[in-house]
Amino acid sequence: MLEINNLTITYTGREQATEAVRNVSCRVGAGVFAGLVGESGSGKSTMIMAILGLLPKSARVSGEILFEGENLLRFDEEKLRRVRWRQISLVPQSAQNSFTPVLTIGRHISEVLCVHMKMSGRASDRKIDELLELVGLEADVKRRYAHELSGGQKQRAAIAAALACSPKLLLADEPTTALDVITQAGILEQLARLRRETGLSILLISHDMPMAASICDELSVMYQGQVVESGPPEEIITMPAHKHTRDLVNSAL
Secondary structure (H helix, E strand, C coil), X not given: CEEEEEEEEEEECCCCXXXXXXXXXXXXXXXXXXXXXXXXXXXXXXXXXXXXXXXXXXXXXXXXXEECCEEHHHCCHHHHHHHECCCEEEECCCHHHHCXXXXXXXXXXXXXXXXXXXXXXXXXXXXXXXXXXXXXXXXXXXXXXXXXXXXXXXXXHXXXXXXXCCCCEEEEECXXXXXXXXXXXXHHHHHHHHHHHHCCEEEEEECCHHHHHHHCCEEEEEECCXXXXXXXXXXXHHCCCCHHHHHHHHHCC
16 A cells, blocks of 8 residues: 655755655555654654655655555655555544535535545535535534534534545644544544544554553554664553653553
8 A cells, every 4th residue: 555665754954954754764554543652843744744745845855655556755745646645545633624604514525525526516515515524523514614513523524525526645744633532532443443434544643652552453663764663562561662662652551
């Protein structure tokens, strides 16, 4: 599904270059719920932007990002646009910032369907209802605005939008940030259920080691731009090999 090999990303500035990601290799198999864990500034979000082809022009990138055998780093912008949403989709870190305040939730999702799936009218309305039901929301949510929804409802709506084009891979960037513990658990269970029912592959980005370990099939730990450890969650939690992994585990005890 997704295979990253020796990925290095350097931001070039006027005075100096900053290496944000260094020789990273990891993979997400078909139908797998994988986790990428690390503290803020470790390079997780930079990797997500690289997968989507959304890095700034100041970024120099080397290595490979293989999606179903094709290197995304060799795609031009037009080809990348065909991959975004329809093949690989993103649930951003803050759902509130995903929605324009003057548009209803339904309008947001319908725009995705119209632009990427050429779907409109009744077909679009039916698809929106299906998507909202899929993520555990009532159909009337499509007529509401983001400020009228709770944090958990907004996050579910963001997931519905990300699933609009039936992607094969979902990138979930800190999807439970700023949510209470009960709502966090509900969102994670929703993602796990979607994976079970649809065969969706998921890459969860998080700074929360215990949370990621509780839901993911595989974990990779990032530290200072490198993946320092990968493996099954139970092994990483009980027998961490890298000092930073041990620190993440101990900080949660």
